[in-house]
Amino acid sequence: VNLILIERAEVGDGGVVLLSDARADHLLNVLKIAVGDRVRLGVLDGPCGSGTATAVTAGTVMLRCAFAPDAPVRPRVDLILALPRPKVMRRLWAPIAALGVGRIMVTNASRVERNYFDTHVLTPACYRPLLIEGLQQARDTRLPDVSVHRQFKPFIEDDLDRLTGSGLRLAGDPAATGRAADAVGKRRDERVVLAVGPEGGWNDFERDLLSAHRFERISLGPRTLRTDTATIALLALVHHALA
């Protein structure tokens, strides 16, 4: 944890915050906080700041906090992810949030098993704490928006423009030859939507639909990677190309 995140409603008058849950445990047992010590804090979807411990008990920490005037900028990459198997999806929430995305759109595809959509990994109760874990790692406060799209075609045709607007659209595809750096090229000021396909790849229909909606296909090279590795690798490449 490189940044403790708190909810806006937890900030009381004069910037006083009282913690008594896992965050207090972390401050007490990992950081060994004492009265007068300062720690980094952030308000979820709000600004970063710092808090000074004003009282410490066995299970609670009271902090007086001050925050920057503005929240950090929302990450400029949005992610479309063909739902991987639940165990992999569960493991991906935190690193995706750490790498930085504005929105995560989980979608179906021909090579996704339908019953994956009925698992608890797509419930906010599961993914919200994992996204917050990723933000705390990366010192960000911007919780990615999450939406789930059980039908690929209406998602791409009817919802995508509204959810992501204009900007560059890239689709990871092992069969492609385009490079992420070239695709971003001179468009480094735009937002990017990155689509990562299922373990077995997009089928022809999906590939054509993506092309028809302005997605450029980019490759990670000749080596086939598991979805979780490929997602992290592609997000890193796109962020690097935008930087």
Add this chain to the structure above:
Amino acid sequence: VNLILIERAEVGDGGVVLLSDARADHLLNVLKIAVGDRVRLGVLDGPCGSGTATAVTAGTVMLRCAFAPDAPVRPRVDLILALPRPKVMRRLWAPIAALGVGRIMVTNASRVERNYFDTHVLTPACYRPLLIEGLQQARDTRLPDVSVHRQFKPFIEDDLDRLTGSGLRLAGDPAATGRAADAVGKRRDERVVLAVGPEGGWNDFERDLLSAHRFERISLGPRTLRTDTATIALLALVHHALA
């Protein structure tokens, strides 16, 4: 599994291979192989090829195999990894092999806990099957060499040249500003050694020692990533820059 790997000693006269372990299970139960079907095969540290099923029983598959004349080229990136906690190290072997490295040098650093070195994740019995899993995912046959270095200074001063020779040396460092793409730049024909530091970063002594031994520091941007995410991201960036 995108490629079934076999040991050289398993290839009998006339290219006959008899499988009766987890690989046979995979062929029988996942790929539903029948007599006459062909599958991709590779010889560990040898060539890729294909096998045609000549006999199939409940638990065994016999294949007649033919192989390419040459083994695939060894990946051009070597990795120095400050040992992360065992759970993370365990999870990293397969994706590292899938992304492609010639050699993995696990090292100590000031912010690595000493007792991590006594865990079974550094034994070949643990890592070899995980490396093979990564190779089978990526359709490679080249098993990375693995070496473990409990002392950072003698490793860098005395062993590194012998293990990796000349070539470009890069060290991931959140405090740096250099970009992977720029560091590789016009040196895309050389081998690269990539060093990934511990969770808390290199200390000043380690940073200076790396600089004194020609390492250029590169950054993944302002977001602090967990070691496993950073390792995958940096390997992806370096391979992308070399491609």
